[in-house]
Amino acid sequence: MPGLVIVGAQWGDEGKGKIVDLLADRSDVIVRFQGGNNAGHTIVRDGEKFKFHLIPSGILHSGKVCVIGNGVVLDPRILLEEIDGLKRRGVDVSNLRISANAHLIMPYHVLLDTAGELKLGKLSLGTTRRGIGPCYADKALRLGIRVQDLLDEKILRAKMRTALEPKQQALRELSVRRRKLRKEAGEGAEKETGGGDSFEDPRLDLHTMTEEHVNYGHRLEPHIADTARLCWDALDAGRSVVFEGAQATLLDLDHGTYPFVTSSNPIAGAATVGAGVGPTDIDEVWGVAKAYATRVGAGPFPTELEDEVGKELVERGQEYGTTTGRERRCGWLDLVALRYAVRLNRMTALTITKLDVLSGIDPLRVAVRYRSKEGAIFDTFPYHQSILHSATPEYEELPGFDAEIENCRNEAELPPQARAYLNYIADFVGVPIRLVGVGPDRDQVVWIGEQPTLRAA
Numbered sequence: 045m046p047g048l049v050i051v052g053a054q055w056g057d058e059g060k061g062k063i064v065d066l067l068a069d070r071s072d073v074i075v076r077f078q079g080g081n082n083a084g085h086t087i088v089r090d091g092e093k094f095k096f097h098l099i100p101s102g103i104l105h106s107g108k109v110c111v112i113g114n115g116v117v118l119d120p121r122i123l124l125e126e127i128d129g130l131k132r133r134g135v136d137v138s139n140l141r142i143s144a145n146a147h148l149i150m151p152y153h154v155l156l157d158t159a160g161e162l163k164l165g166k167l168s169l170g171t172t173r174r175g176i177g178p179c180y181a182d183k184a185l186r187l188g189i190r191v192q193d194l195l196d197e198k199i200l201r202a203k204m205r206t207a208l209e210p211k212q213q214a215l216r217e218l219s220v221r222r223r224k225l226r227k228e229a230g231e232g233a234e235k236e237t238g239g240g241d242s243f244e245d246p247r248l249d250l251h252t253m254t255e256e257h258v259n260y261g262h263r264l265e266p267h268i269a270d271t272a273r274l275c276w277d278a279l280d281a282g283r284s285v286v287f288e289g290a291q292a293t294l295l296d297l298d299h300g301t302y303p304f305v306t307s308s309n310p311i312a313g314a315a316t317v318g319a320g321v322g323p324t325d326i327d328e329v330w331g332v333a334k335a336y337a338t339r340v341g342a343g344p345f346p347t348e349l350e351d352e353v354g355k356e357l358v359e360r361g362q363e364y365g366t367t368t369g370r371e372r373r374c375g376w377l378d379l380v381a382l383r384y385a386v387r388l389n390r391m392t393a394l395t396i397t398k399l400d401v402l403s404g405i406d407p408l409r410v411a412v413r414y415r416s417k418e419g420a421i422f423d424t425f426p427y428h429q430s431i432l433h434s435a436t437p438e439y440e441e442l443p444g445f446d447a448e449i450e451n452c453r454n455e456a457e458l459p460p461q462a463r464a465y466l467n468y469i470a471d472f473v474g475v476p477i478r479l480v481g482v483g484p485d486r487d488q489v490v491w492i493g494e495q496p497t498l499r500a501a
């Protein structure tokens with residue numbers, strides 16, 4: 045199976061990084077195809093922690109080509125920090141390739157993201173404030189700055205000038221509105237409404253921005269490439285390519301819980317656009333889901349637990365964001381949503397992570413249908429947002445397990461209740477579970493059935 049896509053099956057933070065890391069070992073090229081530094085994952089290797097936001101975690105394997113695809117939006121300052129951090133720890137980054145067509149997150153995108161959230165107030169989406177939405181908006185408006193623009197100062201300056209003007213106007217309007225709000229609310233409201241006026245931010249000076257970005261261009265130049273061609277060459281030669289999605293299915297711009305979504309398409313279909321390959325280049329799609337559910341930011345989350353069990357999941361699962369440090373909302377596994385994700389991505393296999401977090405919780409519950417306010421039953425994920433927002437899940441109870449399972453390395457070692465839990469999930473969603481995470485370390489996994497062979501014979 046030379047082309048394998050790995051996607052998040054829930055609301056993100058499922059532990060895709062570790063799964064990609066394991067499969068990267070067996071593949072030749074690893075490509076990130078969407079999102080930006082709103083993502084984050086931690087890989088624990090031999091007790092050493094590595095945090096990634098942009099660079100595919102495959103970089104830890106020597107000899108693998110790691111690609112940041114055209115569908116990614118990248119903040120060059122953050123990317124360079126990540127490259128420098130890896131170099132300092134002795135990791136070879138010479139095999140990192142960056143698509144010349146990827147779009148850049150500019151300082152005004154970050155300011156606009158924050159200003160937009162402040163404007164929404166209580167209705168805010170809870171974005172990561174990394175400039176993701178405004179950057180993808182500029183891409184669609186054809187006002188984006190691409191990686192290749194960093195290599196030509198004249199083009200860069202001209203494009204930035206064109207892109208900057210409407211941003212300054214928008215930021216100025218938002219500042220006027222904020223000032224008015226502050227005045228109406230009286231003293232002390234400044235902090236709440238976000239303080240200073242971002243349109244006057246010195247980072248938005250055209251000259252400063254040009255100099256800064258030309259410098260980024262010099263540093264990134266050795267990595268800039270035609271990454272679609274690189275993928276074709278690898279696939280045509282029978283080498284294996286792992287396409288790594290960030291965020292997850294229910295945060296998909298088209299198919300997720302809009303507007304509480306990210307601004308790209310994290311589903312498997314988007315791997316073709318975001319990497320520049322055809323649908324028939326994809327042989328397998330693996331989804332990654334936690335043994336329970338989490339969500340960060342606002343938006344519907346039918347199985348959310350606001351009780352002691354929810355708190356226990358936060359603590360046991362260390363459910364705090366890698367990127368923003370925010371506490372994640374936790375809940376029971378939602379099989380209605382998971383079955384939707386399985387079909388939407390046409391998954392061929394599922395990976396269940398963090399099963400160990402459930403040990404000691406008895407009984408376990410999984411949502412198997414929703415009931416609307418009016419009493420209607422939904423066996424499938426409702427397309428209408430009002431239904432989803434007010435739906436009450438109906439649960440199936442399954443026996444929990446007490447034993448700690450961190451040291452289990454094969455299926456037979458798992459407690460029978462844990463196996464029954466996994467079987468119930470696989471039967472319900474209709475795809476096999478191939479891999480189960482039982483702890484944070486790289487080797488804390490249980491393969492179910494044969495381990496995959498990615499490389500062509």
Ligand code: IMP
Pocket residue numbers: 055056057082083084169170171172173174175176177290291295304305306307340341342
């Ligand atoms: P944005 O992607 O920063 O625009 O944020 C939009 C929504 O997606 C917010 O609810 C974020 O919390 C969520 N989000 C973005 N990236 C991630 C991620 O990597 N994991 C989980 N949630 C994310």
